[in-house]
Amino acid sequence: MDLSIGEVARRSGLSVHALRFYEREGLFANPVRRLSNGRRVYHEEDLEWLAVCTKLRSSGMSLEAIRQYVELARQGPGNEHERLALLRRHEKDVEARIQELNEALNVMRYKVGIYEDHLARGEADQLWNPSHSDTAPPAGPERDRRSSGSA
Amino acid sequence: MDLSIGEVARRSGLSVHALRFYEREGLFANPVRRLSNGRRVYHEEDLEWLAVCTKLRSSGMSLEAIRQYVELARQGPGNEHERLALLRRHEKDVEARIQELNEALNVMRYKVGIYEDHLARGEADQLWNPSHSDTAPPAGPERDRRSSGSA
DNA sequence: CTAGAAGCTAGAGTCGGGTCTAGATCAAGA
């Protein structure tokens, strides 16, 4: 039932380096125990916690925020509202980020659409000429006809 | 019509440092000209290009990718397919990123929901007890009843 | 004329999140 650091690395997708680093940074929910020879011992629940961690990381949550979260959890019951607040705050951040990405996506799709149109019509040589406006995105920053923010 | 670096910084939201840095990195569509005293001169179109740049940046496109893009554009007509490919590639990346964020969001919402439920029922003291399972997210990694990946 | 703001360059520093190295120890198999 005991897992070596190598095994955990393999199964979590993190490197052994990263695992030791996470430990130093206080990111483990339970302290990592050692064998008498000094080697680290992990268990299934560490893997589960790491899975949660990497999910949070993949959403852009900083190691610092994760550390705060585990610290609250380690203090035991009584601070659930704080933990909830922390999660909710990050939830808002992620929503905002998705929003931002979608906006950028709109701009890019607009530009891609223009490229495709012009290429399809064989007008590509006109397209890259400054003073030929093609850049105003749906709700973009360009304001009139004579601009070359293109490319 | 000429703009100083300070003016451009103010209007673009980038710092003067960043503007000089971007220039060194070859991110300007047109080379930045200088006054006889050595000072940089910008124009409206630079501002427009910077707006596009910052939009791409905000979507996570690296300066390196942006540099590749402007280099293609600077080479003039003939490589439109490459530019299109570059944009499309990044579009795919952004879509994947949004997907990833949404997945993390689902996990977080699931956890937040649990916190709320239990808090509402005043069962908070039970909630943080390992061996009390509450963590399996909609399609998460946990596989059975006896785990403590919680917190 | 002078102070202060703004610009210039080259290069150093920062920060987050790891990654890698050196040098030592330890365990298992041929």
Add this chain to the structure above:
DNA sequence: TCTTGATCTAGACCCGACTCTAGCTTCTAG
């Protein structure tokens, strides 16, 4: 026994994207 491979620690290094500093010049208002 000897080798191979996994592990250990402390600490150096990396990368991207800036940010800031030092030391100097140049413009502008009073």
